[in-house]
Amino acid sequence: MATTAVAVLFGGRSSEHSISSATAAGVLRAIDRDRYRVVPVGITRDGAFVLEDDDPEKFALNPDRMPEVADNGTRVLWPEPAGDRELRVRRADGSVDSLGEIDVVLPILHGPHGEDGTVQGFFDTLQLPYAGGGVFDSALCMDKHFMKIVLQAAGIPVAPWVTVTAAQWANDPGSVRAAAAGLGIPSFVKPARAGSSVGVSKVHAADELDAALELAFAEDDKVLVEPAIVGREIEVAVLEGRGGDPARASLPGEIVLTTREFYDFEGKYLGGDGADVVCPADVTPSEIEDLQRMAVAAFDAVDGRGLARVDFFQTPTGLYVNELNTMPGFTPISMFPKCWIASGLSYGELITELVEVALARVPARA
Numbered sequence: 001m002a003t004t005a006v007a008v009l010f011g012g013r014s015s016e017h018s019i020s021s022a023t024a025a026g027v028l029r030a031i032d033r034d035r036y037r038v039v040p041v042g043i044t045r046d047g048a049f050v051l052e053d054d055d056p057e058k059f060a061l062n063p064d065r066m067p068e069v070a071d072n073g074t075r076v077l078w079p080e081p082a083g084d085r086e087l088r089v090r091r092a093d094g095s096v097d098s099l100g101e102i103d104v105v106l107p108i109l110h111g112p113h114g115e116d117g118t119v120q121g122f123f124d125t126l127q128l129p130y131a132g133g134g135v136f137d138s139a140l141c142m143d144k145h146f147m148k149i150v151l152q153a154a155g156i157p158v159a160p161w162v163t164v165t166a167a168q169w170a171n172d173p174g175s176v177r178a179a180a181a182g183l184g185i186p187s188f189v190k191p192a193r194a195g196s197s198v199g200v201s202k203v204h205a206a207d208e209l210d211a212a213l214e215l216a217f218a219e220d221d222k223v224l225v226e227p228a229i230v231g232r233e234i235e236v237a238v239l240e241g242r243g244g245d246p247a248r249a250s251l252p253g254e255i256v257l258t259t260r261e262f263y264d265f266e267g268k269y270l271g272g273d274g275a276d277v278v279c280p281a282d283v284t285p286s287e288i289e290d291l292q293r294m295a296v297a298a299f300d301a302v303d304g305r306g307l308a309r310v311d312f313f314q315t316p317t318g319l320y321v322n323e324l325n326t327m328p329g330f331t332p333i334s335m336f337p338k339c340w341i342a343s344g345l346s347y348g349e350l351i352t353e354l355v356e357v358a359l360a361r362v363p364a365r366a
Contacts, residue, residue, distance in 0.1 A: 002037040006355055007087065007105045009119075010052075010059075011043040011069030014111025015198050015219065018066035023108045023330045024052075025059035025067065030332070030348040036355065039087060039099050041076050042069030047113070049076040051089045051099070061331065081127045104358050105130040106351075108330055111194060115327045116142035131358035132306035133326035140302050141324045144192050144224050147302065154301035156294065157320045159226050159313065163192065166221040169213055179225070180209055186228040189213055191220035202228065231315035233257075234281055236295035237328070237339040238308045239353060242360045247299050249292035250339035252312075253279030279338040287314075294319055307354060309336045 008031070010024035011017055024040065031038060042052035051074040052058075059067040073092030079085045079102070087099040107119055107130055117139030123130045133141070141147050145163045152158055162179045169176050180187065180203075189212035190200040199219035201212035209225075216223040237250040256276045283291070295310040298321050302308075309328035313320045328336040332347055340350050 002033060002035055004035060004103045004355070004359070005037045005039060005087075005100055006031070007039045007041050007102050009041045009043065009105055009107045009109060011045075012109045012111065012114040013043065013045060013047050014109075014113060014115075015194065016110035017045055018061075018068060019329065019331075020108055020110050020114070021059045021067035021069055022061035023110075023334075025056040025061065026330070026332045026347070027106070027108060027351055028054060028059070029056040031351050032348055035352065037100070039102065043109070043114075044069050044071045046071070049078070050074045051076055078126055079128060081125060085128060102128065104128075104355055104362075106355060106358075107132055108327065110327055110329075111198075112142070116193065129358055129362045131354045133308070134303075134305040137302045137304050137308075138326050141308070141326045142193050143222075144190070144323055145222065147324060151298060151301055151321055154297070156298050156301060157318060159229055159320050159322060162225045164213065164223045164225060166217050166223075169217065169223075173210075176213075177206070177209060181206060183225060183227040188226050188228060189216050190224050190226070191216045192222040192224055194219045229313045229315060229320060231313040231320075232281075233322075234283070234291060234312040234314050235335050235339065236291050236310045236312070237336045237343075238295050238299045238304065238310060239340075240304065240306050240357050242357055247296045247304065249295045250343040251280040252283055252288060252291045253277060253335050253339045253342070254281035254283075255335070277333070277335055277338060279335065279342045283314075290319065294321065298324055306357065307336070309339075 008024060008027055010020045012020055038054060040052040040054050042050050044050060048071055050072055075090045077088040077090060085101045087102045088096055089099055090096050105123055105128060109115055109119060115138055117135040120135045120138050148158045160183060162183060164176050187203045189203060199216045201215055203209050203212050213223060233255040234252050236252050239248045241247050256278050298310050299308050302324060309325045311322040313322055330336060337347050337350055
């Protein structure tokens with residue numbers, strides 16, 4: 001009989017709302033129902049917490065109809081700090097029902113207002129345990145500019161970059177173009193605080209830079225320009241250790257581009273041709289050791305908690321960390337689960353591990 005209550009939180013206000021909802025479909029389908037009592041909580045695009053249906057099919061990823069949390073008139077009422085952990089719901093007719101006590105929240109939110117430390121701070125304020133990244137590592141890794149600065153300070157190689165704000169672009173576009181030109185062509189332009197390759201462009205010629213910047217600025221008022229690094233795109237999944245044990249790294253996976261120029265939103269989630277997710281990657285034992293060691297070092301450098309996917313460029317001159325993602329794509333076809341499946345952990349077991357790591361941090365209640 002399930003004794004631990006898990007609130008599965010998904011949707012959200014970011015442009016990655018549908019991907020979070022699709023992840024919920026996989027989690028609701030695979031979570032161990034003998035072990036956990038599940039309460040699905042959705043966040044609408046407007047930010048309302050609603051009680052959702054416990055129905056994986058409702059949120060299945062469909063390119064013709066992307067899943068979404070709709071406002072059904074309910075409102076989830078979170079527990080008060082320093083009290084019990086009773087979760088309640090106000091129905092559309094105004095009546096209030098108890099959903100029982102919640103032991104832990106499993107936030108599977110991507111992007112701003114979910115992956116950036118804000119919802120983590122909310123649950124810290126409520127004194128409600130939650131899985132995944134904490135306030136600091138989530139906020140830091142959400143901002144690619146500051147993430148690179150911290151990794152550099154820890155001696156971890158990162159790709160060169162130029163950071164551009166919307167104000168700089170508006171006030172002095174000439175200096176921005178000159179700084180970007182110094183990185184060479186081709187280059188990539190990406191929002192500093194977005195994920196799932198939303199707003200990312202590859203710039204093949206100088207006259208493409210302006211449009212790429214405008215696309216990225218539509219997502220964020222801070223943008224990074226990086227040179228296109230020639231090398232293999234290798235990714236390693238990292239899980240926090242329990243009880244003070246060191247973090248654990250999976251076997252590496254690889255994004256193999258065939259006809260697609262980079263691993264964009266369509267390639268990641270909609271089954272587009274031209275990009276294959278290969279796990280385990282075809283690398284030597286010594287390369288596996290180097291990748292795993294640097295992945296854990298990067299996780300530790302950002303004070304990682306819960307989980308992260310560490311993305312590398314493997315080049316003839318060495319490894320470069322491209323970024324850390326503290327709530328990586330978590331659908332059953334995403335790289336993070338695939339890496340752990342290749343390492344001997346099933347999708348359902350991976351969900352259990354995230355929940356149990358979170359519970360292991362919680363002091364025993366009187």
